[in-house]
Amino acid sequence: MSDYVSIPKAYQNEDFLNSADGRMLRMLSEYLQPQSKFRKHKIMDTIVFFGSARLKSKKESRAIYYKAKKMNPKSTKFAQKLREAQLGLDMSCYYEDAVELSRRLTEWSLNLETEANRFIVCTGGGPGVMEAANRGAKKAGGYSVGLNISIPFEQFVNKYVTPDLSFEFHYFFMRKFWFAYLSKAFIIFPGGFGTMDECFEILTLVQTEKIKKKLLVVVYDEKYWKSVFNFDVLVEKGMISESDLKLFNFCSSVDEVFDKVIKHLQKHYSKGKEPLVIEPALDLK
Numbered sequence: 001m002s003d004y005v006s007i008p009k010a011y012q013n014e015d016f017l018n019s020a021d022g023r024m025l026r027m028l029s030e031y032l033q034p035q036s037k038f039r040k041h042k043i044m045d046t047i048v049f050f051g052s053a054r055l056k057s058k059k060e061s062r063a064i065y066y067k068a069k070k071m072n073p074k075s076t077k078f079a080q081k082l083r084e085a086q087l088g089l090d091m092s093c094y095y096e097d098a099v100e101l102s103r104r105l106t107e108w109s110l111n112l113e114t115e116a117n118r119f120i121v122c123t124g125g126g127p128g129v130m131e132a133a134n135r136g137a138k139k140a141g142g143y144s145v146g147l148n149i150s151i152p153f154e155q156f157v158n159k160y161v162t163p164d165l166s167f168e169f170h171y172f173f174m175r176k177f178w179f180a181y182l183s184k185a186f187i188i189f190p191g192g193f194g195t196m197d198e199c200f201e202i203l204t205l206v207q208t209e210k211i212k213k214k215l216l217v218v219v220y221d222e223k224y225w226k227s228v229f230n231f232d233v234l235v236e237k238g239m240i241s242e243s244d245l246k247l248f249n250f251c252s253s254v255d256e257v258f259d260k261v262i263k264h265l266q267k268h269y270s271k272g273k274e275p276l277v278i279e280p281a282l283d284l285k
Helices: 020-040 058-069 078-110 129-139 172-181 193-207 222-228 231-236 242-247 254-268
Strands: 046-050 120-123 144-149 166-169 183-188 216-220 249-251
Touching: 020 166, 020 172, 046 078, 046 129, 046 193, 058 078, 078 120, 078 129, 078 254, 120 129, 129 144, 144 172, 166 172, 172 183, 172 193, 183 193, 183 254, 193 216, 193 242, 216 222, 216 254, 222 249, 231 242, 249 254
Parallel strands: 046 120, 046 183, 120 144, 144 166, 183 216, 216 249
Antiparallel strands: none
């Protein structure tokens, strides 16, 4: 009988990989796995959609509204539920706009003469605006990316993400890296803390020239965002320079965003037939 004891190799040892000492390997894997998949599918660059995970489609919002209307009017929750349902129905316009915009951008990118897959829609992979953008890309018959994050609520991978381009991140900073790394344009729909965090981090990277490439940042629906932030006060109080307001563009219709994004991409990144370059000069330092 042999006295040999089988010892797992370090990269097969789950206790080590999940330990504090294995953290660097976990971080590295969240860089290498997406890179491998993007190479496999010849994805050269992306258009990123940010926005609320809580918004629903008009169809779903309308069903919730009619259900609320059927509640007993004498119920203590009737008025509150009806108000919430009406608000959800009103806000569903952003979901529908994200579907339409993503569909149109994907159809445009599919008609480019290039060996690579260009300007692929990329989202956080979850519900709400993320689902809407992935849904629009699928409607057009194109790929779309979902960079999901493991958190206690709201976040799950929506069914419209291309299965082999769906990623589950533990580390927020690695997820944000992949949002920024291949992106050529960001479209910021109405959202909450997560959307604001992502938006302002990108603007900070551009402002501080950590991102040097020509990156378009579109903030969707000027009325909504100016009701949330008074950007002019930031200038008046000296918190930002007036020139910083040029780091992003307000747009308030799908047509307006589509035209601005296409003109930006054609001017800076799409001049005739493009060679296949999976790792371009990204100017992200």
